[in-house]
Structure formats: C-alpha cells, structure tokens
C-alpha cells in the first residue's frame with residue numbers, strides 16, 4: 001500500500017488510513033475480490049502501531065465497508081459491490097465536511113458530562129429548576145385563553161407579544177421602540193446567529209470582548225469572520241481599544257455583553273457607555289448589545305442600556321427570558337431599525353418559519369402579569385444568596401488559591417487560579433470528584449481562569465462543589 005500518514009494534520013492517523021482505504025474501495029484500487037492485508041503486516045509495511053491499523057479497520061467495518069472474518073482475514077464487504085449494490089455513506093466524512101462548525105471538544109465534553117452523570121453543575125449558564133417561576137407559569141397555562149391562530153404567525157413573531165415587549169423594555173430597560181422594530185427569536189443565541197449570518201460576510205472583521213461568551217462561538221468561524229479582541233477589565237472594555245482595532249483592521253461590528261457579563265460579571269459604567277456610543281457613531285459601526293442579565297442587578301437599580309442612550313440608531317439590542325424566567329421557553333428578541341429587522345426575520349422564516357406560538361403566548365402573559373415583577377424580585381434575592389455562598393465557599397476551601405471580583409448581578413463568577421495547573425487535568429480531577437465548571441480557555445485568551453455559574457445549583461450543592469473543586473486543585 002503506497003500511503004504515508006500526514007503527521008501535520010489534526011486528524012488522527014487511523015482516520016487518515018481509514019479514509020485512504022475508503023477512497024481506494026470507491027475508485028477500485030481495492031477490489032472486492034482481493035483481501036486486505038492483515039493488521040500486523042499492514043502495520044509493519046506502513047511503519048505504524050498495530051492498534052492504528054486495528055482502529056482503521058474497525059472504523060471501516062462499522063461503516064459496513066469491510067468484513068473481518070476469523071480464518072479468512074479482512075475483505076471488502078460484498079454488500080457494497082455485490083449483488084445488493086448497497087453503499088453506506090461515509091458519515092464521518094460528511095460530519096467533518098459541513099461548513100457549520102461543531103463546538104469545541106471541551107464544550108461538548110462538559111455538556112455531555114453535565115447531562116450523563118449527575119455532577120454538581122457549576123458549568124451550565126442557566127437557572128435551577130427551583131428558580132423557574134413554575135407556579136406562576138402553570139397558573140397562566142391553566143387559565144389563559146389563546147391569543148389567536150395556531151397557524152404560522154407573523155414573520156417577526158406574535159404581534160401581541162411584540163407589543164408587550166415594547167412596554168417591558170420601556171419599563172425595565174429604558175428603551176423606546178415599537179412592535180415593528182422587534183423580532184422574536186429562539187433565545188439570544190438565535191439573535192446572534194441571525195446577525196452574524198445576515199449582516200456580515202466572509203472576511204469581515206469584528207470586535208468581541210476577551211473573555212466573553214462569544215470568544216469561542218463557532219458561528220463566527222463558520223461564516224469566515226475575522227475576530228479581534230477587546231480586553232475586559234473590572235469595569236468593562238476600554239473604548240479607546242475600539243478605535244485602535246478600527247484603525248488596524250477596519251472592524252465592522254462590536255459585540256458587547258455589558259451588564260454582569262458572561263463570564264466576568266463586569267458592569268460597564270456610564271462614562272464608558274457614552275464613549276462607546278460616541279465612537280460607534282463617529283466610525284459608523286454598529287454595536288450589538290447582548291443583554292440577557294441586566295434585570296438581575298442585586299441592588300435592584302435599573303441599568304441604562306446602550307440602546308436607551310442611542311440617539312443615532314447605532315445599537316442592535318438583544319435580550320431573552322432565558323436567564324430571568326426559563327431557558328427552555330426559548331424566547332429572545334432583537335430590537336433595531338425596521339429594515340434590519342425585516343432582513344433578519346426573512347432569514348428566520350427560511351430557517352424555522354417563526355417561533356412557536358405557545359411559548360410566545362406564555363411569555364406574553366407572564367410579562368404582562370403582576371407576578372413578573374414579584375418573580376424578578378424573588379429571583380434577585382435567591383441569586384444574591386447563591387453568590388454569597390459561592391464566595392464563602394471559595395474563601396473557606398480555596399483561601400489564597402483563587403482571586404475574583406464580586407459580581408453585583410448575573411449568574412457567573414470568573415475566578416483566577418493562583419497556582420500553575422494543567423487545565424485538562426484539573427477538569428478530569430474535578431469530574432472524578434463529582435463537580436463540573438467551565439475551563440477559562442473556552443471563554444478567553446488568558447491562562448489560569450475558571451468560570452463558576454452559581455444559579456444552577458442550590459446553596460449546599462454550591463458549597464460541596466467548590467469543596468470538591470478545591471480538593472481536585474490541591475491534588476494536582
């Protein structure tokens with residue numbers, strides 16, 4: 001076999017070999033009447049470990065391309081070229097070929113570990129079951145009369161809900177808008193995807209915060225966007241950095257999550273907000289204000305959003321009910337100029353024909369009800385208690401080993417580890433001890449950080465999780 005592995009490729013060698021043989025089967029290099037070499041002889045001929053050939057043959061066998069029989073060795077499956085003419089697609093090749101990129105391996109691992117094993121979950125960025133307003137919502141679902149048809153709804157989302165959102169954002173976020181400037185999305189996540197896919201093109205440069213939720217979102221790479229970073233300090237980004245990125249890279253958009261940011265918990269101050277708006281309108285580049293957390297301020301003070309201060313129409317405002325009501329409702333929204341909203345809603349129609357009517361009705365009734373305000377007040381109290389508990393636990397179990405700044409809202413705590421450690425090892429050791437969190441490298445460029453979410457577990461579990469994490473860290 002005339003083949004050599006390419007050791008510079010990220011792809012495992014056994015996969016490269018399997019792909020080579022698969023191509024050979026397809027183009028007739030390996031005809032069905034000739035056996036393939038034994039694992040041992042092929043390994044010797046190609047100077048590989050035997051296990052590499054075993055894995056490659058295993059892969060081809062699982063795809064139905066070869067058969068391994070005791071005694072007669074390895075042959076090409078008769079089903080492919082024989083009478084039945086069946087051919088199994090090379091799913092692996094398809095899986096790797098798509099232009100929509102997968103999440104990072106470590107993100108997939110965290111997601112899987114959190115779901116499959118009952119770990120203390122300091123990783124998932126959402127509220128716990130007890131924090132969802134279940135009794136309020138079930139009251140709504142048991143008594144409500146439906147708002148209308150259950151056919152496809154308006155491309156921008158249910159009009160009654162959009163009307164309610166105009167009142168909601170006026171009251172809670174100081175934003176003046178109208179239903180025609182709103183698009184209902186499947187969470188803030190879809191809002192980000194629509195903006196990236198519809199308003200940017202391959203090669204465009206943009207600025208995001210470092211660290212940030214956006215830091216490793218595969219969608220930017222999937223679409224071929226050049227990402228540049230705005231370092232985040234204790235009170236947010238430095239607006240001057242926007243200017244220098246513009247000078248160097250002609251950035252076309254700025255993505256910010258300015259209130260109780262994921263992951264640092266920072267809050268952008270008023271002066272910086274004014275400076276950012278000023279720069280944005282001088283340069284003529286839009287700011288994407290991603291705001292899922294501003295209602296969770298522990299002080300209860302209303303936060304002025306960039307959108308509420310925007311006089312020139314430079315801000316596209318995104319928010320959702322995920323972090324304040326229930327992530328499973330998948331209700332989010334974008335507020336922006338009508339022409340942009342129409343462009344994005346056309347794309348949403350192409351993707352899913354609009355949002356589910358039921359959750360829009362539920363969201364509408366809850367936002368309209370007196371109980372919404374009561375719920376938010378209760379939620380803030382609970383989140384603050386959990387924030388205090390995580391701080392107490394860090395001070396108890398990880399004294400002198402960590403540094404953090406106290407979040408004044410939101411659900412995340414960004415923690416600097418004051419010890420050299422291997423990120424993968426620490427994650428493995430923590431999982432062994434029953435706790436999971438998000439390693440910092442998935443969210444930012446600086447080494448030595450972890451993100452703990454304190455909304456997903458109750459106070460006692462938070463304490464136990466931090467204790468276990470401390471033991472994992474000390475074991476390294």
Ligand SMILES: Cc1ncc(COP(=O)(O)O)c(C=O)c1O
Pocket residue numbers: 125186187188189190213257262290292319320321322323327331332
């Ligand atoms: C800053 C930020 N934006 C957007 C999202 C997406 O949230 P959702 O789609 O549930 O509204 C998240 C989720 O963690 C987030 O932290």
